[in-house]
Amino acid sequence: MEEIDLVIDMSKDTMERALKHTQIELSKIRAGRASTTMLDGIMVEYYGVPTPLNQVSSVSTPDARTISIKPFERKLINDVERAIINSNLGLSPANDGEVIRLNIPPLTEERRRDLVKRVKSEIEVARVNIRKVRQEANEELKKIQKDGGSEDEVKKAEERVQKLTDSYIQKAEQLMAEKEKDIMSV
Structure with missing residues (x-):
């Protein structure tokens, strides 16, 4: 039927x-290795509008323990950093003025x-x-x-x-x- x-x-x-x-x-859910999907769901204030992190920056994993985030606009670096800290991922961002690096500690x-x-x-x-x-x-x-x-x-x-x-x-x-x-x- x-x-x-x-x-x-x-x-x-x-x-x-x-x-x-x-x-x-x-x-x-992270498994000890760096993955760009760990940052999915993080929103950054972009001109007053919450915007997904991957739409305001380039996110990559240069090695198994590091995530590199390069905002498309340099002035966003502090907003991106604040969004990562507020996301409760337990990661501490380190920035050099252009790129934010997240070191993923071993579990x-x-x-x-x-x-x-x-x-x-x-x-x-x-x-x-x-x-x-x-x-x-x-x-x-x-x-x-x-x-x-x-x-x-x-x-x-x-x-x-x-x-x-x-x-x-x-x-x-x-x-x-x-x-x-x-x-x-x-």
Whole structure:
């Protein structure tokens, strides 16, 4: 049935978005190496308007422990520095008047464990969201059955939704394993 296929396709799209969101959140958790994504979400006051850091400066990683930020306008250097300090990343910017450098210290064992806990909580959020999509899809399928849909078709569709849910939860688990390995490797 067309309605059933539509419910399953929508469920798949929503689960995919939940997984993508989780990947974005996990990329913000640093694993000891410098990454420009660590600075995503930092806003700089640019002519009175909060603007993303990467739109007012060039951000790069010259080596594994350093992030280099070169504002497009020299007068922004103090605003960029202030935004980094206020971002609660725990990084202290050092500027030479033209370029801001962030040295990424190596992670302690305790900090690594804390980061792994954060990763696990993000993955749990992803699992909950995926299961919520399954629940909504099953409710939609029940409505279709109530409106005269075939009981066998609905049962098959529920099984397809469950397989979809299992595969996306498996993908989330795989993301967790990769990020945990990344964090715990020295």
